[in-house]
Amino acid sequence: MTVRINPSILSADFANMAHDLARIDNADFAHVDVMDNHFVPNLTFGPQMVERIKSTSPIPLDVHLMIADQDRWAPGYAELGAESVTLHIEATRDPVATAAVIRSIGSRVGLALKPATHFSDVEEIAHHFDQILVMTVEPGFGGQKFMTDQMDKVRAVAAFRATTGTDFWIQVDGGVDALTIELAAEAGADTFVAGSAVYGADNPAFAIENLRRIAREHSHHEEHND
């Protein structure tokens, strides 16, 4: 199974973003946490900054929107060139319509679930998305502890994907490191966001390769590694 490692630039040095993007050029996507101090109690970047990140990044962008009124703002991130835009179901009034707009612009679209949100609540719209993001911390901050109790949800998403023949990616975000990535991979995740575990390492590129190796070793279909 292909695994993807998406470092979160929430843990990068915001004043040296070009340098810190270059340090993760062996990753699959740069994970960009957009926060508005409303949906979550933290504030990061808006479209202008993400557009500059896009023009600077050596790898595609995986934008994770943690803002209010996502139906209104999400398409703009696809328009500026983000290869993937993930919506939170808790901040979206019409997720299927907004997903269709994002896809029509040419980006992948993801659906994120906070820890208290059950997959069964969104199961019937899951096929409209290219990625399901199971949050493994309360969204808002890097450096929090991985919530092992979310692995049942990852298993439910993986079982749904296997039985329905859908092909979305299963992403986990929050507290992912060299130990917890084993649990997430075993549960069925294939796309891993890691902020502090990558940027807190002496060599972020090594940390990415190490996470990728561990995830492959613990994922279900190792024979399909590429």
Ligand code: DX5
């Ligand atoms: C939290 C963000 C995460 C965060 C992860 O709301 O969505 O992407 O950067 O950071 P770590 O890997 O340090 O938990």
Ligand code: ZN
């Ligand atoms: Zn995130």
